Amino acid sequence: MADQGRNGEKCGPRAIILARLLRLLCEEGILEPSRKSPVVRFQHPDKLQEILSLEPEAQGVHMNEILHLCHDIVKYSVQTCHPHFKNQLYGGIDPYGLAGAWLAEALNTNIHTYEVAPVFVLVECAVLRHVLNIAGFPNGDGIFAPGGSMSNMYGMVLARYKAVPDSKMKGLSGLPPLVAFTSEDGHYSVKKAAHWLGIGTENVVAVKTDSHGRMMPSRLTCCIQQAIAEGKKPFFVSATAGTTVLGAFDPLEQIADICHQYGLWLHVDACWGGTLMLSKKHCHCLKGLERADSVAWNPHKMLGAPLQCALFLTKEKGLMHHCNSASASYLFQQDKFYDVSFDTGDKSVQCGRKVDAFKLWLMWKAHGSNGFESLINNAMDASRYFKEAIQVQPGFRLVLDEFECTNVCFWFIPPSLRGQEENDEWWNKIHTVAPKIKERLILSGTLMIGYQPLPHKGLRNFFRFVTSCHPPPTYADMDHVWQEIERLGADLW
């Protein structure tokens, strides 16, 4: 490539590799996997290491070899666009989102200043403004973060700055401990954030949830009072709108009342459930969101924007900048010839930052808010159908009688274990059922679905069905899920 310089304009190899790669993606059906094709061609790690020649080498290889390698990489990767990929809180991607992502990659820029990313800075501003209005923060601010864990951390650092403004300069040494609260079903990123921010994982209090996995406001009040009695300083509550496993929505109005009473920052982790705010039918789950001080929402989850696409929103304009800015003179010069308020990078904790807003913006242009609403309603309807379908199937037992979001959690009880006494030994056997069925599902490639225990509720391994908007789930897809589990679990124990 060193002699490309002479003929910079003649880009033969550049044209060919990109065009042939596109053909490869189409031929392999990556973007539209057939239901008959496997979700994954699973190989154990040591075998896969043998199949793929992964070690970097001294010599470069020919373009045909490159394409061959790409073919293998695609072949052995999980087809996350497959209708039967139900393993995570994200699924297939929106084609307009992908087009937008590819375009942003081809323009390869950083979104710290208007100077190097004029269009994308304006796009980010437009999207944030629109979402802030929907969330109920008309005078707010926001940013795209590298994932929901970081968005939660942004909320915590703003809360810390509000509670102890000197902490930015002086740090936390010598201060009484700050205490954060989240539900026992809250995402673990709150704990990781508390570690990073010097607050300490012990100072994250896990508030008990009710039988449906929702934070109990009365317990929150007790926990806050106890922390105060111990001489600590409560400062932050992270309520969850759509918990990871059960999909529960914490009661935001009541939690907001408590935060107001005790002067605490209310952050809402709506990474998963926040998408419902785009549906008139389902946005009631987020009642009270506008009373929060900050919100995290990931369009790369249910809505199908390509990874990563994670928003952080906050009610008070300017606070992010005060909290995070460092005013680096080599980047944020104040003597530039344009309005430097468009150099938005200094409110971030990152320097270089990817263009994540454009793919969402292009999806929004393509679908319109109406289109998003239809997609979401469809996904929620599919989940409702799934729950009703398994309720009448022998051997399927729901973990909860009612679910929120698209999460439907259930046990599969193999025929040989039905009708038996449900003692400890029985539950130990049930605990092994989901991992075994999962193994069979992956090796057959017909379905990927998650399972986990919920130790703090004493629940042994159960399946967590979730669906996102993409590809739009059909009733037949829902039936496929329980039928496969039934088929592969029939002879267990």
Added chain:
Amino acid sequence: MGEDWFCSVPNEALHGEFLHDVMELVLKEAVFAGTQRKNPVVRWHDPDHLCDLLNLTPAEKPATHAELLRVIHDTITFSVKTGHPYFINQLFSSVDPYGLAGQWVTDALNPSVYTYEVAPVFTLMEAAVLEEMCHMVGFPFGDGLFCPGGSFANGTAINLARFKYFPDIKRDGLGCAPKLVLFASEDCHYSVQKMAALLGLGEQNVCLVQTDKAGRMDPLHLESQVQRITAIGGAPFMVVATAGTTVLGAFDPLPAIADVCTKYKLWFHVDAAWGGGILFSPMHRHKLTGLDRADSVVWNPHKLLAAPQQCSVLLVRHPEIIKACHACNATYLFQKDKFYDVSFDSGDKYLQCGRKADVFKFWLMWKAKGSLGFEHHVNALMDCASYIKTALQQRPHFKLVLEPEFINVCFWYVPPSLQGLQEQPDFNEKLHKVAPHMKELMMRKGTMMISYQPLQNLPNFFRFVVQNSGVTHQDVDYFLDELDHLGADL
């Protein structure tokens, strides 16, 4: 269950032609035309005007494919062409074709690299690449992390260092800990301060060490600062050395700093985000002598090696620390009863949960070019820097700020109107206004983009940097001619 028009599954009848049209447009306008010398680097508009030109507000109703293609076309038209040979504005640039191919495949597969289960290929690929990078840096048994940018990589290093010496902070917070202090050169990247603030250490507990005339950290001053902080009750725990500072491109003297760290038992971190790529060149890698004594190193392939954003790596000598520091053992994701070897589930080493696969674009470039290809790439960049330094020294209106040691060549343009007026008291004040004015002119014309900044008391100067190995000596002549042209009438 609903109409098809809003459905987000790629449907060949509905989307096939559209996606092909988009790709043709992207290739034609962004990748190829956008990087040709005869086309502008940027078609500049002020923010308000650009807002008017683009119809940005999300709407209720969907747009047609024709309208979408138009907005995509406009997006490309008004975006800066960072792959253009005349874009030398930042510590990143280029549109590497193999990197881009790798990035597109990654996007199409849309994996999140927390578990082997969901991302088998990329999990293994990360391990292979990190192993090789550790080997190059001199960490025989090390490990690493792909981070969302060098700022987070620096922050992770600070967190690991803090954990090494005061592991209880993870659990108990900083309240009971002594006042931790870290040291970095006054020319360090500002992420050190931002991350110190974020991590609860406080910006003012980053003790800035003086640099010499070449912009390199002064190890004697470092030692005196460590002693001073200790004497007043602070707890030094870490030194951040920089291998390739942002503005001047200086390399801190790593062996001498390593000696101080060994003597006072401090974590030795090297921010080689910019300079790390030089390891590929046997001719130039001596600048990083001493790197193998570090505890951790940041290296951003998306800078010198021109991988697409983002591609940033933190390498750590002590692999066991990473998991001990970061792990949370979430039972819904890192189950221990999976049917495969779960030591391959790397996600709990990370602060992030969901994480983009940033390895493939770099790995594919490495496959395509081999280490030899990267060596040629780095040598070409260094040659370019050497050429511009010689060339501008032969021109009357250009004055070096200092002798460059890396790719950064910093210089003033002294316009004809200011020639010979160096002794006047307001000379610096006038010179300070020259670069911003010339920058405005070049942006409005779209002929090139080069950055300027002040440094301490020095008036604004230009900083030449390059990462695009397609930039030639003729291009360098063009830069200098264009600057002469822009500055002639000031």
